[in-house]
Amino acid sequence: MSARPPLSLTIVVVGCALAAIATPLQARAQTATTYTFGVSAGLAVPTGDLSNFTSSGYNIGVAVGMHQALTPLSLKIEGSFTELPWKDNIFNNDTKHRIFGLALNGLFNLGTPSANGGLYLTGGAGYYGTNDSDNGGDTNRDWNFGLNGGAGYYLPLSGFSVVFEGKYTHIFSDPSQGYFPITVGVTF
Numbered sequence: 001m002s003a004r005p006p007l008s009l010t011i012v013v014v015g016c017a018l019a020a021i022a023t024p025l026q027a028r029a030q031t032a033t034t035y036t037f038g039v040s041a042g043l044a045v046p047t048g049d050l051s052n053f054t055s056s057g058y059n060i061g062v063a064v065g066m067h068q069a070l071t072p073l074s075l076k077i078e079g080s081f082t083e084l085p086w087k088d089n090i091f092n093n094d095t096k097h098r099i100f101g102l103a104l105n106g107l108f109n110l111g112t113p114s115a116n117g118g119l120y121l122t123g124g125a126g127y128y129g130t131n132d133s134d135n136g137g138d139t140n141r142d143w144n145f146g147l148n149g150g151a152g153y154y155l156p157l158s159g160f161s162v163v164f165e166g167k168y169t170h171i172f173s174d175p176s177q178g179y180f181p182i183t184v185g186v187t188f
Contacts, residue, residue, distance in 0.1 A: 036065040036076075038163065040185025044082045047168070049175040054097045057084035059181035065107075072109040076122075078102070082179060086132075099179070100129040100141070101169070103148060117156060123149035128171045146171040154187070161187045 044059040045051075059082045067074035082099040103126025110119040126148065131141040150167025163185045171177040 032069055034067050034069070036063075036067070036187045038063045038065065038185050038187035040163065040165070040183040042181055042183030044084060044179050044181045046084055047178040047180055050084070050097070050177040050179060053087055054084035055087050057082060057096070059179075059183060061181075061183065061185070063185075063187075065187070074107045074109075076105045076107060076124075078105055078126075080181070082181065084179070095132060095134040097132055098130065098138075099171070099177070101126050101146070103127075103146075105148065107152075115156060117154050117161075120152050120154065121150075122152060122165065122167055123147070126169075128169075128173075128177075130171065130173065130177060142173060144171050144173040159188070163187055 040059075040061045040063070042059055043056060045056045046054045059080060061078055061080040063076050063078040065074055065076040078101075080099075080101040080103070082101070084097045084099075086095040086097065103124050105122050105124030108121045110121065112118075124147070126146050127143060128146045129141040129143045132139045146169055148167050148169040150165060152163055152165035152167075154164075155162045164183075165185070166180065166182045168178065168180050
């Protein structure tokens, strides 16, 4: 008659085997690069010279991001569209100032990311096209270099995150153009 090992010994051996298999999988997941896709929309407030002839309008954006685990830094490529109405539309209510942008931004998490979300700083450089549009068509688009910087807060939820962000964008054009989009978005 063969002797069977005690049940507690079997549980310990099976538990150790499962732990040995799961540990490398967990370690690999913690060091993997993650990619995100996001969309956002919100208010755009003109500043400086731009505020002399336009009013507040709206901003929409789409972004693709990359984050390496175990680092507070991540990168994001962001495309945006901003439309600001002219202040004195006496003759034509449909005249708008439009800004198209493509920017490469870095994000730096402040503190340790948690299930409750976290604050981050963002900033980068981009290429921005500006023109005016009315019922008669668009003016020629003028492309210029620009910089942006700001802060945000992300709130992780089930399968996606809600992102609140405000950042100043300055376009080096003549006259210079600055605006401050305040947006809410989701990332997947």
